[in-house]
Amino acid sequence: MSVLIFIDHSEGHVKKTSLEALSYGAKIAEQLGTTAEGILLGTLSQDFDLTALGKYGVKKIYQASQESLNHLDAQLFAKIVSEAVGSTGATVVIFSNNLSGKAVAPRVAARLKAGLVAGAVALPDTTSNGFVVKKNVFSGKAYANIGLSSPIKIISLNSNSYPVKAGEGSAEIVSLSVPADAPKVKVVSTTQASGQVPLTEAELVVSGGRGLKGPENWGMIEELAKLLGAATACSRPVADAHWRPHNEHVGQTGIAIAPNLYIAIGISGAIQHLAGVNRSKVIVVINKDPEAPFFKAADYGIVGDAFEVVPKMIEAVKKLKG
């Protein structure tokens, strides 16, 4: 009986969502009176000290350090993780509910006949001998408390739902042997914006809509985002018009995010857009139309012209940051 946490990485570094998953898994282990361990498939950059992840509460990290595993193959990954669950005797497995987690966790669940809660937002309730996990449902409009009845339980944790908690400690690295299965999926090419905070992991997001009138006006959005250390996003019409790349599109048909701060500029707030951002902790709306539906979902707002308001916001942030 232990808690096994899947550690996701890209560009040689462990992702922030995995630090959340480690902190979350360690807390569950504490709740259950057991230990937390990690599993990492692939290699990290030379300067990344894997043992230091012990400070998030894991005692051991199982690593399969083949470079070929730096490309996620869901079928092979599921097999490796499932075998590790068997050999370590883990009864709870934690993934991040990100793109990697969505590819691998369901496969592991089916392979182990383990109940899966995808999109958890809180620690499980393990009192009264049950195991109940709260998750988002109805595209952020409600929560469901899901009871798991299987001996092995799998949880995919939503990003920005559990704080990273660092303490003291060092993890022992245990080498993991992997099956020599040839991947059935051949990766032909990848394109990835490097060095940027992925939108799903960003704590602060500045987003622009049709109200900005054209791609040439995104300079102020980017400047405000840069000053705040925020990622940039956009609404569907903006992505459809190719003013901004599709991977910035948040909303029902784009990606769903839950940052600490979401600043929507020139976005009216259609229900499909809200479905992708309504889990944000603080929502700020800048719109010249006082009737924009977004104001109903906002915490703070300014009814005004973005072209006048945003430059003043930039000045204020500059002043604040000195």
Added chain:
Amino acid sequence: MKILVCISKTPDTTAKIAFTQNNTKFAAEGVQWIINPYDEWYALVRAIELKEKDPSTVLHLITVAAADTEPIIRKALALGGDEAIRVNADSHDSFYIASQIAEVARQGAYDLIFTGKETIDYNGSSIGGMVAELLDLPYISLATKFDLNGTVATVVREIEGGEETDEVSLPVVVSCQKGVAEQRIPNMKGIMGARTKPLKAVEPAAVEPLTSVVSFELPPAKAGVKLVPADNPAELIRLLHEEAKAF
């Protein structure tokens, strides 16, 4: 070539979300039901396009749901597809649902199984991966483009902050999202034709569900928007920093 498209019934995007029976059941009264948008707009439409390109393609739809789903299935058949299979069960456990789909898929020997990226009600994004594992097939999650050349599929899928192009031999399971296809509106010929298409109900295989909904909760209501005058954005920044502690 045989394609199976998994579809699900969901409340309309704009439906009011409320619960009854001591917050254990979704209040379905008066709710408009639709085909889960990702299943319809992307998975089903792309499958129809593949069939239009190669008319010998057999296209089946599957849903795991009670009999009251049939109007939704007919709506899907109005867009396209040869027949639909309804596994007669009502469950929200993804393992249970995936096991039922895998059972039908195994018997039907499909080359291609499509799902939407997730349902807009339970947001699990799990069925495709589970079906693939149960059938020991590769799974491409969150595809934004799908092309077929003989029995080799070229699929573009979303990865963190970018995309990846994959090649995979059929059979394969793919979950579809925006980019794979464009939404279609059924025409009158399709609607009339759908009435006579076979809609088979089959009984579920014996599978133990692994999860259950204990209760639902609505998020606490927002306090309401605090408006700052347009001539004083500095005050907004101050509030975000000092009051909301958002950065």
